[in-house]
Amino acid sequence: MLNAKVETKWFQLFLVLGILIRVATGILNSGYLALDDYYILFFSVPAQSESLSLISSVQAVPEIRSLLPDSIIRLFATTAYKFGFDDPLYQIKFVFSCLGLLSGISIWIGYKFLKYLYPEETNPKNNYQAWVPLSGTFLLSLHFLMPLVSTRALIESMSAPFLLGAVFSASIYWKSGEWKQLGISLSLLAIASLFRFQVGVCAFALFSLVIYRSWKSKSFKDIYAFLIFSALLALITGLPDLIFRGTFHSSLRSYISYNLQHSAEYGTSPWFAYLPAILGVSLFPFLIGKYKGFDWKSEYSKFVPVIIFSVLFLVVHSAIPHKEERFLLPILPLLLILISPLCAYWRGIEKGRMSIRRLSFLIVNFLLLDLLCFFTIQNNTIELVRYLNFHKDIKELYVYRDSIPHLPVSYAYRDPLERYEYIESLDQNMQPKIQNFDPFKSCSAVLAVRKDYVMNGVDPDPPWILVGNFRSSPLEELAVFMNPNKNKRRASLYLYQLQLCKEK
Incomplete structure (x- = not known):
């Protein structure tokens, strides 16, 4: 016994x-x-x-x-x-x-x-x-x-x-x-x-x-x-x-x-x-x-x-x-x-x-x-929000199609974004099609694109430059690999910002 x-x-x-x-x-x-x-x-x-x-x-x-x-x-x-x-x-x-x-x-x-x-x-x-x-x-x-x-x-x-x-x-x-x-x-x-x-x-x-x-x-x-x-x-x-x-x-x-x-x-x-x-x-x-x-x-x-x-x-x-x-x-x-x-x-x-x-x-x-x-779930969007938390100069966030289903704003404490919009495509110059967008007056703008879109050619040309890559956890990466259609929202995110702004 x-x-x-x-x-x-x-x-x-x-x-x-x-x-x-x-x-x-x-x-x-x-x-x-x-x-x-x-x-x-x-x-x-x-x-x-x-x-x-x-x-x-x-x-x-x-x-x-x-x-x-x-x-x-x-x-x-x-x-x-x-x-x-x-x-x-x-x-x-x-x-x-x-x-x-x-x-x-x-x-x-x-x-x-x-x-x-x-x-x-x-x-x-x-x-x-x-x-x-x-x-x-x-x-x-x-x-x-x-x-x-x-x-x-x-x-x-x-x-x-x-x-x-x-x-x-x-x-x-x-x-x-x-x-x-x-x-x-x-x-x-x-x-x-x-x-x-x-x-x-x-x-x-x-x-x-x-x-x-x-x-x-x-x-x-x-x-x-x-x-x-x-x-x-x-x-x-x-x-x-x-x-x-x-x-x-x-x-x-x-x-x-x-x-x-x-x-x-x-x-x-x-x-x-x-x-x-x-x-x-x-x-x-x-x-x-x-x-x-x-x-x-x-x-x-x-x-x-x-x-x-x-x-x-x-x-x-x-x-x-x-x-x-x-x-x-x-x-x-x-x-x-x-x-x-x-x-x-x-x-x-x-x-x-x-x-x-x-x-x-x-x-x-x-x-x-x-x-x-010990690996953060939903890490891609959480890290994006934390980036916005520490970069309060960013006022506009544009999202390519369904790259971000929703933004977990509770992970940040800052003033609301002035613009948060989805865009559907890039033009022939590989620039995002954004209505009423003036790059010389929108230096606070960033663009988020999900990894699968980037791998398929949605990669904006300058003056947009890559400023952040918010990776998923290893298990979520595996889930994306095993069933991309169901788990694509868990894929890594790429964040682009206007180079004109970065040079100032």
């Missing part, structure tokens, strides 16, 4: 490493994962006013989103400003670091959850089951995706620890029937749903557990308790919208209405689109093998609530036409919990000898961890 003191030291090590790498990721990787992620920063950072309150300018928060995530980000940004971080970039780094610290709770919850499922007295000596809690802790701490996604301002990431806690309490209720745990599970699920409304579908998973237990015990008391708890939580979670927006659950109503009207505009994907993402997250090839002596039924009967929550979440999201991998982030910790017994099994089987499987798993995991956590 695993020595208790040794296990405690391993847990503490994984907890400390997980928190440290999250904070380091928040500091060293200032990028954002998606536009939804960026818009939270846009409305909450920079906090340039000391009068910025916890909930300030409610109208600035999009109607389709709850006030909770924006309030938390705004609080962190305001704190950073009061600590003397005037530059919005450092405010953003502070926000990401705080989120990383908070997300460390997932490591602790996951360990306690697995210790509950695998108590010491049931683990025979030298059995792999004794290592399941530590295997899960390792995954929640150092899995290549966890440090990055848990430090971003994404509503999906912020909901994940609460969903994990809800499933933990649901598992205790599943075994013991305690109403207290049922109430805790519902409460945590309600909080998770305030970050990501779709997480609310997991209430049906919890209700299915309640119905089954009620059927087995031939009593409806648990169903009544569930309905009463749900009604109270629905009332409580709708009050902020009623107070600050004037309508009960207005954000949820607006969110549903918006998606019914506009979801199709964001594109559609086949029902199985999430399967490759799940296999990638699990590093599935390293789990393939003959599981001799592994009792699948006995092992995974412990995880019935985890499986029901995860499967229902996946089925509902697979039925929705518009799909993005980040939508799976709330259940990422649950998926890692589910593969913990498999990882522990191979650790036990291959203990004491050289294991190509484990070595390859660790190499791939930590290589991806390094690339994802």
Whole structure:
């Protein structure tokens, strides 16, 4: 049996490493994962006013989103400003670091959850089951995706620890029937749903557990308790919208209405689109093998609530036409919990000898961890904005076609640009066609062109000269190479400025 003191030291090590790498990721990787992620920063950072309150300018928060995530980000940004971080970039780094610290709770919850499922007295000596809690802790701490996604301002990431806690309490209720745990599970699920409304579908998973237990015990008391708890939580979670927006659950109503009207505009994907993402997250090839002596039924009967929550979440999201991998982030910790017994099994089987499987798993995991956590995502546009932040003499920015989908202005604090326009072509002299443009009166103008356009001949001649090259991260460069049509917005950017201006 695993020595208790040794296990405690391993847990503490994984907890400390997980928190440290999250904070380091928040500091060293200032990028954002998606536009939804960026818009939270846009409305909450920079906090340039000391009068910025916890909930300030409610109208600035999009109607389709709850006030909770924006309030938390705004609080962190305001704190950073009061600590003397005037530059919005450092405010953003502070926000990401705080989120990383908070997300460390997932490591602790996951360990306690697995210790509950695998108590010491049931683990025979030298059995792999004794290592399941530590295997899960390792995954929640150092899995290549966890440090990055848990430090971003994404509503999906912020909901994940609460969903994990809800499933933990649901598992205790599943075994013991305690109403207290049922109430805790519902409460945590309600909080998770305030970050990501779709997480609310997991209430049906919890209700299915309640119905089954009620059927087995031939009593409806648990169903009544569930309905009463749900009604109270629905009332409580709708009050902020009623107070600050004037309508009960207005954000949820607006969110549903918006998606019914506009979801199709964001594109559609086949029902199985999430399967490759799940296999990638699990590093599935390293789990393939003959599981001799592994009792699948006995092992995974412990995880019935985890499986029901995860499967229902996946089925509902697979039925929705518009799909993005980040939508799976709330259940990422649950998926890692589910593969913990498999990882522990191979650790036990291959203990004491050289294991190509484990070595390859660790190499791939930590290589991806390094690339994802410590190389800035969306680096091309962020570096462009930072260049504009330090060159406040630039007043006009022209963009060749779709070279820049949007400009992340929250990463700079300067006067607005006087002109920000898209151009469609260059003339026969390889000069950008810009209406009402006088080079002798527009010495503050720059032109941004994406790398693929430059490689195809869109390279302005003098008096335009290259003044900046804002490169993508290595992983984004790989994504562009593998699928240029989908990821071309991540390609490097070239910035040109009039030579007439540079000579002055």
